[in-house]
Amino acid sequence: xxxxxxxxxxxxxxxxxxxxxxxxxxxxxxxxxxxxxxxxxxxxxxxxxxxxxxxxxxxxxxxxxxxxxxxxxxxxxxxxxxxxxxxxxxxxxxxxxxxxxxxxxxxxxxxxxxxxxxxxxxxxxxxxxxxxxxxxxxxxxxxxxxxxxxxxxxxxxxxxxxxxxxxxxxxxxxxxxxxxxxxxxxxxxxxxxxxxxxxxxxxxxxxxxxxxxxxxxxxxxxxxxxxxxxxxxxxxxxxxxxxxxxxxxxxxxxxxxxxxxxxxxxxxxxxxxxxxxxxxxxxxxxxxxxxxxxxxxxxxxxxxxxxxxxxxxxxxxxxxxxxxxxxxxxxxxxxxxxxxxxxxxxxxxxxxxxxxxxxxxxxxxxxxxxxxxxxxxxxxxxxxxxxxxxxxxxxxxxxxxxxxxxxxxxxxxxxxxxxxxxxxxxxxxxxxxxxxxxxxxxxxxxxxxxxxxxxxxxxxxxxxxxxxxxxxxxxxxxxxxxxxxxxxxxxxxxxxxxxxxxxxxxxxxxxxxxxxxxxxxxxxxxxxxxxxxxxxxxxxxxxxxxxxxxxxxxxxxxxxxxxxxxxxxxxxxxxxxxxxxxxxxxxxxxxxxxxxxxxxxxxxxxxxxxxxxxxxxxxxxxxxxxxxxxxxxxxxxxxxxxxxxxxxxxxxxxxxxxxxxxxxxxxxxxxxxxxxxxxxxxxxxxxxxxxxxxxxxxxxxxxxxxxxxxxxxxxxxxxxxxxxxxxxxxxxxxxxxxxxxxxxxxxxxxxxxxxxxxxxxxxxxxxxxxxxxxxxxxxxxxxxxxxxxxxxxxxxxxxxxxxxxxxxxxxxxxxxxxxxxxxxxxxxxxxxxxxxxxxxxxxxxxxxxxxxxxxxxxxxxxxxxxxxxxxxxxxxxxxxxxxxxxxxxxxxxxxxxxxxxxxxxxxxxxxxxxxxxxxxxxxxxxxxxxxxxxxxxxxxxxxxxxxxxxxxxxxxxxxxxxxxxxxxxxxxxxxxxxxxxxx
Numbered sequence: 001x002x003x004x005x006x007x008x009x010x011x012x013x014x015x016x017x018x019x020x021x022x023x024x025x026x027x028x029x030x031x032x033x034x035x036x037x038x039x040x041x042x043x044x045x046x047x048x049x050x051x052x053x054x055x056x057x058x059x060x061x062x063x064x065x066x067x068x069x070x071x072x073x074x075x076x077x078x079x080x081x082x083x084x085x086x087x088x089x090x091x092x093x094x095x096x097x098x099x100x101x102x103x104x105x106x107x108x109x110x111x112x113x114x115x116x117x118x119x120x121x122x123x124x125x126x127x128x129x130x131x132x133x134x135x136x137x138x139x140x141x142x143x144x145x146x147x148x149x150x151x152x153x154x155x156x157x158x159x160x161x162x163x164x165x166x167x168x169x170x171x172x173x174x175x176x177x178x179x180x181x182x183x184x185x186x187x188x189x190x191x192x193x194x195x196x197x198x199x200x201x202x203x204x205x206x207x208x209x210x211x212x213x214x215x216x217x218x219x220x221x222x223x224x225x226x227x228x229x230x231x232x233x234x235x236x237x238x239x240x241x242x243x244x245x246x247x248x249x250x251x252x253x254x255x256x257x258x259x260x261x262x263x264x265x266x267x268x269x270x271x272x273x274x275x276x277x278x279x280x281x282x283x284x285x286x287x288x289x290x291x292x293x294x295x296x297x298x299x300x301x302x303x304x305x306x307x308x309x310x311x312x313x314x315x316x317x318x319x320x321x322x323x324x325x326x327x328x329x330x331x332x333x334x335x336x337x338x339x340x341x342x343x344x345x346x347x348x349x350x351x352x353x354x355x356x357x358x359x360x361x362x363x364x365x366x367x368x369x370x371x372x373x374x375x376x377x378x379x380x381x382x383x384x385x386x387x388x389x390x391x392x393x394x395x396x397x398x399x400x401x402x403x404x405x406x407x408x409x410x411x412x413x414x415x416x417x418x419x420x421x422x423x424x425x426x427x428x429x430x431x432x433x434x435x436x437x438x439x440x441x442x443x444x445x446x447x448x449x450x451x452x453x454x455x456x457x458x459x460x461x462x463x464x465x466x467x468x469x470x471x472x473x474x475x476x477x478x479x480x481x482x483x484x485x486x487x488x489x490x491x492x493x494x495x496x497x498x499x500x501x502x503x504x505x506x507x508x509x510x511x512x513x514x515x516x517x518x519x520x521x522x523x524x525x526x527x528x529x530x531x532x533x534x535x536x537x538x539x540x541x542x543x544x545x546x547x548x549x550x551x552x553x554x555x556x557x558x559x560x561x562x563x564x565x566x567x568x569x570x571x572x573x574x575x576x577x578x579x580x581x582x583x584x585x586x587x588x589x590x591x592x593x594x595x596x597x598x599x600x601x602x603x604x605x606x607x608x609x610x611x612x613x614x615x616x617x618x619x620x621x622x623x624x625x626x627x628x629x630x631x632x633x634x635x636x637x638x639x640x641x642x643x644x645x646x647x648x649x650x651x652x653x654x655x656x657x658x659x660x661x662x663x664x665x666x667x668x669x670x671x672x673x674x675x676x677x678x679x680x681x682x683x684x685x686x687x688x689x690x691x692x693x694x695x696x697x698x699x700x701x702x703x704x705x706x707x708x709x710x711x712x713x714x715x716x717x718x719x720x721x722x723x724x725x726x727x728x729x730x731x732x733x734x735x736x737x738x739x740x741x742x743x744x745x746x747x748x749x750x751x752x753x754x755x756x757x758x759x760x761x762x763x764x765x766x767x768x769x770x771x772x773x774x775x776x777x778x779x780x781x782x783x784x785x786x787x788x789x790x791x792x793x794x795x796x797x798x799x800x801x802x803x804x805x806x807x808x809x810x811x812x813x814x815x816x817x818x819x820x821x822x823x824x825x826x827x828x829x830x831x832x833x834x835x836x837x838x839x840x841x842x843x844x845x846x847x848x849x850x851x852x853x854x855x856x857x858x859x860x861x862x863x864x865x866x867x868x869x870x871x872x873x874x875x876x877x878x879x880x881x882x883x884x885x886x887x888x889x890x891x892x893x894x895x896x897x898x899x900x901x902x903x904x905x906x907x908x909x910x911x912x913x914x915x916x917x918x919x920x921x922x923x924x925x926x927x928x929x930x931x932x933x934x935x936x937x938x939x940x941x942x943x944x945x946x947x948x949x950x951x952x953x954x955x956x957x958x959x960x961x962x963x964x965x966x967x968x969x970x971x972x973x974x975x976x977x978x979x980x981x982x983x
Contacts, residue, residue, distance in 0.1 A: 003032060003036060005032075005033075005036065006315050008313050008314075008315070008793075009029060009032070009033050009036075009313060010312050012033050012037065012278075012311040012313070013033060013036045013040050014040060014044075015037070015309060015311070015630070015927055017274070017276055017280065018274075018275055018276065018307060018308070018309065019271075019275050019276075019277045019278075019279075019301075019307065019309070020277070020278040020279070020306040020308060020309050020310075020311065020312065021279055021281075021298075021301055021302065021305075021308050021309070021310050021311070022034075022278065022280040022281075022309070022310075022311045022312075023281070023282060023310065023312045023313065023315040023343075023349075023351070024281070024282055024320065024340065025282055025313060025314055025316065025351055025353045026111065026282065026284075026285060026314055026316065026319075026327075026667070026670035027316040027317055027318030027319055027352065027617065027670060028313035028314060028315060028317070028353065029062075029084055029313065029315075029351070030254070030282075030313060031064060031065060031068065031254070031615075033280065033313065034054065034065065034069065034252050034280050035065055035068040035069050035072065035252055035315075035790070036063075036072070037252060037278060038052055038054055038069055038072075039072035039073065041067060041249075041250050042073075045096050045249065045250075045837055047250075048079070048248055049073075049079060049080050050079040050247065051248060051249045051250075052081065052248065052249065052251075052252065053081045053088070053248040053249060053250070053251045053252070053270075053649070054081065054082040054083075054251075054252040054253075054254070054257060055084070055085055055088060055251070055252070055253050055254070055267075056082070056083070056084055056253075057084065057085075057258045057288075057712060058084065058255075058615075059084060059087075059372070060252055060615070061255065061615060062082050062083050062087070063288040064085055064615075065254070065648075066082050067080050069730060070841070070867055071081070073862075077549060081248070085226075085227060085259070085263050085266070085526055086223050086227070089226035089227050089229075089230040089266075090108060090226050090587055090739070091202070091359060092230050092233070092244070093106070093221075093226065093229055093230060093233065094106075096233055096240055097886075099233060099237050099240060100229060100232060100236065100237065101232045101426055102216075102229060102886075103216070103219040104220070105219060106219050106220065106221050107219060107220050107221070107903070108220075108221055108222070108223065108226065109220045109221070109222050110593075111144065111216070111222075112585055112588055112590040113146060113220075114144055114215075114220075114253075114359050115140050115141065115588040115590075116581075116585070116588065117214055117215070117218060118140050118144065118211065118214070118590070119140060119142065119584065121210075121214050122137070123487055124210060124214075125204075125207050125210060125377075125522050126206065127203060127207065128203060129199060129200045129203050130143075130200075130203060130204075130640075131209075132658075134301035134549070135642075137587060138590070139639075140588070140639050141588075141589070142220050142639035143207060143211070143640070144209075144211075145638065145639065145640070146204065146638070146640040146641075146642070146904075147208050147211055147222075147224070148222070148223070148224050149638065149642055150208060150224075150229065150642060150646075151222075151224025151225065151228050151262065152260040152261060152262050153260075153261050153262070153646065153647055153648050153649060154228060154231065154261060154262050154265060154640065154648065155642070155646050156228065157205065157208045157209040157211075157212050158209075160204070160205040160208050160209075160644070160646065161202075161205040161208075161209055163201070163205070163643065163646055164198070164201045164202035164204075164206075165202070165315055165646065167198045167201060167202075168199075168202060169197050171191075171194055171677075174263060176793070182937055187375065192586075194884050197841050201572075201643060203598070204640065207229065207332075215223075223803075224262075224742055227262045227263060227266060228262060230266060231262065231265060233268065234266075234269055234270070235269070238872065240827065241269070241270075244270060244748055245270065245272075245274075246348075246662075248270065249274075249276060250276045250278070251267065251270065251271050251277050251278070252274065252278045252280075253267060253277070253278065253279045253280065253281075254280050254394070255280070255281060256279035256280060256281030256297065256298055256301070257281040257282060257283050257285060257295060257297070257298045258281075258286060258287075258288045260297075260649075261297070261438065261649045262299075262647050264297045264576040267279075268304065271526055275305060275706035275970070277305070277918075278386045279298075279301060281298045282330050283295055283298050283299065283338055283339040284334075284338065284339075284351065284663055284666055285614070285663060285666070285667050286660070286663055287610075287611060287614065287660065287663050287664045287667055288611075289656070289660050295652060296649055296650040296652060298339060298650070299342060299626065299650070299652075300650060301338060302343065305934070310343070311607040311616040312349060312350075312351070313444075313544065314350070314351065314352065314353050314354055315353075315356060316353040316354060316355050316356065316674055317356050318357060318358055318617050318668060318670070318855040319353075319356060319361065319673055319674075320359055320361030320673070320674055321354070321355040321357075321358070321361075321670055322360045322361055322363060323361045323363060323669065323670075323672050323676050324352075324353045324354075324355055325352075325424050326363060326668070326669070326676075326699060327353075327666055327669040327670050328352050328698070329349070329700075330354065330662070330666060330695070330698055331662060331663070331666045331667065332668070332701050333496050333698050334654075334659050334660055334662050334663070336651055337653060337659060338351075339351075339901075357439075357895045361672065361673070361674045361675055361676065362620075362674065362675035362676070362677075362740075363675075363676050363677075363678075364381075364675075364676075364677050364678070365677075365678045365679070365701045365703075366677065366678070366679045366680075367680055367681065367682070367692065367703045368679065368680070368681035368682065369680075369681065369682055369683060370681050370682065370683040370684070371409060371681050371683065371684050372409075372686070373681065374624065374625075374680065374681040374693060375409050375410055375413045376413060377679065378399065378410060378421065378622050378677070378679060379410075379413045379414060379417050379626060381621075381677060382397050382419065382605060382620070383417065383419070383708075385397070385408065385433060385620060385675070389787045392619075393603050394419065394420050394421075394603045394604050394605045394695065395603045395604060395605070395606065395618075396618060396619035396620055397606070397619070397620050397622070397623045398605070398606045398607075398608065398613065398616075398621050398622070398671065399607045399608075399624060400609070400610050400613055400621060400622065400623050400624070400668050400671065401607070401609055401610070401625060401883060402609070402610060402625065402626060402630055402631040402633060402664075403609065403630075403633075404425060404427075404428075404609060406557045406624070406625050406630070407608075407612065408605040410607055410624065411423055411607055414605060414607075419605055420547060420603065420604040420605065421604050421605040421606070421607060422523040422604040422605070422606055422607070423607045423608070423613070424606055424608035425594055425608070425612075426593065426594055426612070427591040427592060427593060427594060428583065428591050428592060428594055429555060429558055429559060429562070429588075429591065429592025429593060429594050430582075430585075430586065430590070430591050430592035431591060432555045432592075434541075434552050434555050434556055435555060435556075435559050435592065436456070437456065437457070437460060437537070438528055438531070438532075438559065439453075439579070439582060440452075440454075440456040440457055441453070441457055441528075441531050442524070442527070442528070442575050442578065442579055443579055443678050444457060444485075444512055445515055445516045445575050446575050446576050446579050448483070448485040448512070448516075448968065449483035449484075449485055449486070451477070451483050451484040451682060454484045454485055455474070455484060457508070458484075458508065459472055460535075460536070460537070461540065462536045462537060462539070462540040463504055463507075463508065463535075464504070465501060465504050465505070466498065466501055469497055469498055469501040472487065472491065472495055472497065472856070473487050473491045473495075473497075473505075474487070474525075475494060476490070476491040476494065488505050488508070488509055489509065492505065492872070493542055494835055503519060506703070506959035509969065511531070511534055511535060514534075515527055515530055515531060515534075517531060519575045520708065521823070521824065522568060522576070522577045522759060523567050523573045523819060524563050524566075524573055524575055525560060525564060525567065525755075526561045526758075526819065526820065527564065527575060528560075529755070529757050532556075533757065533905065535788060538754075538977065538978060539552065539578055539977070539978060541556075541596050542978050544629065549752060550751075550752060553752040553753055553754050553763070554630060555754065557753045557754065557755050558592075558593075558594060558595065558756070559592075560755035562592070563578070566578065566581065581705075583605075586822075588676055588682055601649055610623075610664050610667055610668045611664070612663075613667070613668065613671050616671060617671055617672075617673055618671055618672065618673065619672075619673045619674050619675065619962045620672065620673075620674065620675040620677070621668065621669070621672035621675065621676055621677070622677045622679065622751070623665070623668045623669070623676070623677070623678050624679045624680070625680060625681075626678055626679060626680035626693040626695065626696060627677075627680045627690035627691060627692060627693055628690065628691040628692070628693055628694065630684075630691050630693075631661070631665065631689075631695070632657075632658055632661035632662075632665075632693065632694070632695065633661065635657035638783075649842070655840050661695075662695070662698075665695050678696065678699075678701070680692055680703075682694065682695070692827045725960040727957070727958060728750065729867065730860065730866075730867040730868065730869040731866060731867070731868055731869070731950075731954060732868070732869050732870060733868075733870055733903070733904045733907055734953070736950060736953045737903075737904075738750065739856055739953055739956065740953055740956055741965070742964060742965040742966075742967075742969065743956075743957075743961060743962040743964070743965065744962050744963060744964040744965070744975075744979065744981070745974075746957070746962065746974055747962035748975045748978065749974075749975075751962070754975070756974035756975070757820075757974055758819055758820035759820050759974075760820050760821045760822070760826065760827075760830060761890070761891075762818075762820070762834075763818070763819045763820050763821070764830050764834060764890060765891075767812070767815050767817050768812075768816055768834055768837065768838070768888070768890055769873070769888055770815040771808070771811045771814075771815045771838065772841075772888060773855055773856055773873075774811045774814075774815070775803055775807075775808055776852050776853060776855050776874065778802070778803045778807065778852055779803055779849055779852070780852060780855070782802045782803070783802060783851045802849055805839070805842055808838060809835065809838075809841055812835060812838060814907065816831060816834075818831075831887075833929070837928050837929050837931070840931050841928060841931055844931060849879075850876050851876075852874050852875060852876050853875045853876060853877050854872065854875040855873070856871055856872075856873065857872045857875060857916075858870070858871050859871075859872065859911040859915050859916070860915070861907075861910060861911040861914055861915045863910075863947050863950045863951060864951050864954075865945070866950070866951070868907060868911075868950065870907060870908060870911060871887055872885055872887070872908050872911070872912070873887050873888050873913070874886040874887075875887075875918075877922045878922070880921060881919075882919040882920060882921035883918045883919065883920055883921060883926070884920075884921055884922045884923075884924065884926045885905060885908050885909065885912060885922070885923050886926055887904065887905060887908070887918060887924070887925055888926050888928055889925050889926065889928065890927075890928050890929060891927070891929050892925075892927070892929075892930075893927040893929075893930045893932045894934060895927075895932075897925075897934055897936065899945075901925075901941075902923075902938070902942070903935075903946055903949070904937060905923040905924075905925065905938075906923070906938045906942060906943060906946045907950075908923070909923055909937070909938045909943065910943055910946065910947070920937065920938075921937065922935050922936075922937055923935065923936055923937055923938065962979035964979060966981045
């Protein structure tokens with residue numbers, strides 16, 4: 001894709017060797033610049049796609065960069081190193097854990113999982129100073145936050161302990177010296193305070209050391225460990241550091257102002273000695289100090305690399321000039337601590353942004369009598385602008401808040417006005433109704449007499465149980481002092497209840513008894529799915545509006561991923577254990593993670609925190625609740641602060657908290673393209689009236705008079721043309737095959753992303769697949785051949801008996817999945833069949849094991865304007881220097897392959913030739929159970945036909961016509977229970 005660059009952007013993209021600092025203001029196209037530079041380096045420096053490392057601060061930013069780069073690379077790519085710092089370090093450590101003494105199968109724990117680990121070992125911590133007086137778990141978050149900050153500063157437990165011991169020793173020596181001079185050894189108040197401080201620091205250091213031991217004893221690393229251990233790996237193993245230095249010819253870093261001390265240290269170590277390091281940042285948008293980000297890094301860069309070239313991007317392609325001017329005027333309140341002032345001492349640097357459009361934007365300020373009036377004014381303004389503009393979309397509008405809980409009144413008002421809206425949040429899964437319903441049902445299975453949970457289940461709308469009848473049952477339970485569950489069986493005999501109601505109760509009791517029995521042998525998700533399907537919950541969700549349906553299935557799928565991840569890491573994945581975990585997570589403050597995707601779902605008004613809006617833009621932005629103590633917030637110091645002597649970060653001068661709050665407000669204002677609306681109110685509840693935020697005064701917007709009270713919301717004049725379907729960013733063979741089979745099945749699986757009921761065949765196939773993958777990983781390791789040069793396949797090696805049969809059986813036992821079998825008898829029968837299959841396979845290859853070039857090789861290739869993603873099971877070298885592509889199948893052997901059967905491997909052939917640059921000699925389906933193969937090779941005509949088929953299917957998907965195609969395959973469809981068209 002041809003992108004026109006301005007002079008400064010072009011200079012940044014085409015910079016040659018050495019360090020480069022790109023100061024990129026808001027909306028100046030920094031993502032385009034860093035992506036174009038990545039592409040330029042590949043093309044002009046003749047580099048392979050894995051020789052440039054690009055690091056970002058968020059997964060979303062990494063994904064956006066990858067999408068943009070995909071448009072620049074005509075044939076596709078593989079093994080791009082574009083990721084967050086933590087993901088990069090995890091990848092490095094996964095390859096070299098043993099080189100630094102870490103467990104090879106380490107697990108990265110989330111903050112909540114770390115909390116749970118500490119909670120389990122709470123009484124192993126010898127605490128005196130920090131011994132909690134009340135709830136013993138309250139202080140865990142403070143400890144973990146402290147340990148995380150220590151890791152950001154590369155303060156290892158041994159450093160901390162050494163400092164604590166030295167502090168204690170120095171204090172003891174000082175007292176001993178006084179005593180030797182003949183003076184009486186008297187502990188003054190000051191000395192007593194110093195002793196207490198030394199003891200406090202030693203206590204924290206010992207707790208830190210114990211925390212690290214608990215992590216390693218459980219084969220766990222936290223996020224801070226990923227960075228600190230990677231640095232240790234590079235420092236202690238120069239051979240490994242050399243390998244990565246030679247691989248990464250250039251390093252690009254986005255959002256450099258948000259890096260911490262450890263991340264910057266890693267960059268400097270990895271980039272040396274060539275220092276081909278490009279960093280892009282803007283100190284005025286540094287807003288993540290609470291996560292350990294250090295604004296000092298961008299200030300320090302020119303001191304560390306005095307020879308670095310500088311490029312300043314000030315041409316803004318987002319906002320109108322008056323919006324930019326008021327934002328620039330405001331952020332100068334942070335002078336003289338800004339980069340513009342610091343670098344301006346030696347260079348003529350101006351960060352005043354220049355708009356590409358000559359038009360002026362809307363800037364309005366509204367000061368309300370109370371919160372309701374403020375909320376109604378915002379909603380009315382959105383409706384007014386929407387009605388006025390023929391091409392307006394709901395996604396043109398964003399309401400930005402300082403804290404998550406401030407969105408609720410605005411969301412409720414938008415709902416009342418029937419405006420489509422979406423709260424973009426990274427947490428809150430456990431607050432969703434569908435999740436609460438599922439958990440309530442699981443609690444009932446764990447304990448029938450959990451009356452509050454049962455009451456929630458009885459009130460689910462699809463049961464259609466009459467309220468007055470339910471009240472009678474509840475009253476009977478209270479009168480007889482029995483549980484609600486007992487009342488379900490007794491009340492129908494004792495009370496005059498409607499027969500339809502009684503039948504409904506009996507259905508619920510029967511389901512609970514059935515699922516309780518199943519829970520003794522089935523895993524949690526199998527029970528959850530059975531409840532959703534048997535009760536009619538899935539059918540009920542399927543009857544909702546398109547918007548509601550997409551949102552409910554999004555929450556359901558996210559909860560499914562949560563349960564599945566827990567099941568994979570838990571030996572006893574019972575209902576009781578899951579409920580225990582859920583309750584402990586709630587105790588820790590966990591609300592359930594949600595994937596942060598502002599583009600999710602249909603066209604909607606977005607509500608989000610200002611932190612969440614970073615990197616986004618909207619035509620109209622409303623920054624609300626601009627009152628003192630809400631924005632800017634009251635400074636909250638860290639509960640346990642690091643000793644100053646251990647802190648390596650250069651601490652900025654001035655009021656650091658207010659400076660960060662100003663930067664946050666600056667980010668909020670610069671999200672706006674054409675309209676910026678600033679609102680607040682006098683009365684938010686409570687005794688005292690609110691004062692306008694000082695930021696309004698700093699903008700020159702003094703609030704003198706209250707605005708007119710707004711009580712009503714005006715109607716929407718235009719019809720709702722909400723777009724409900726968005727084309728995926730890439731397609732897989734499975735997606736295309738599913739749509740070709742039945743568009744309605746595609747809709748359920750890939751649009752709604754409905755979790756599907758598993759089956760025994762899938763569990764069996766995955767067990768064999770994962771076993772053979774690890775088997776061949778061992779083959780490669782022991783043959784001394786690593787996952788090698790993508791563009792130069794090595795010679796074929798055939799070495800017998802690299803892996804023993806006993807080792808293969810051990811791998812099979814490790815990877816065996818016992819999910820979705822009807823019973824233990826069926827599961828054992830299938831497991832035995834799999835072992836026989838592996839024995840036959842092993843015997844057939846033992847005399848001469850072919851060493852693969854690649855295993856589970858992911859690729860992205862382009863077909864027309866679309867991206868196709870896939871994973872190739874195995875790529876083996878051939879004697880002729882070409883390659884042999886192999887895909888495992890556990891289905892029935894096919895004597896003759898149709899054109900449809902061949903399509904998957906033909907796509908792999910296209911990827912191997914166009915992306916990997918390999919010549920493919922043979923394509924093979926290996927049917928494991930019968931140990932038979934079907935081999936072929938695609939002709940140019942067949943490959944072109946596959947591309948044509950792909951484009952035709954995608955064009956059909958774009959029409960969003962998801963009509964059912966009832967055929968014989970309906971009997972195998974995972975969504976048969978929801979479909980009225982099945983044959």
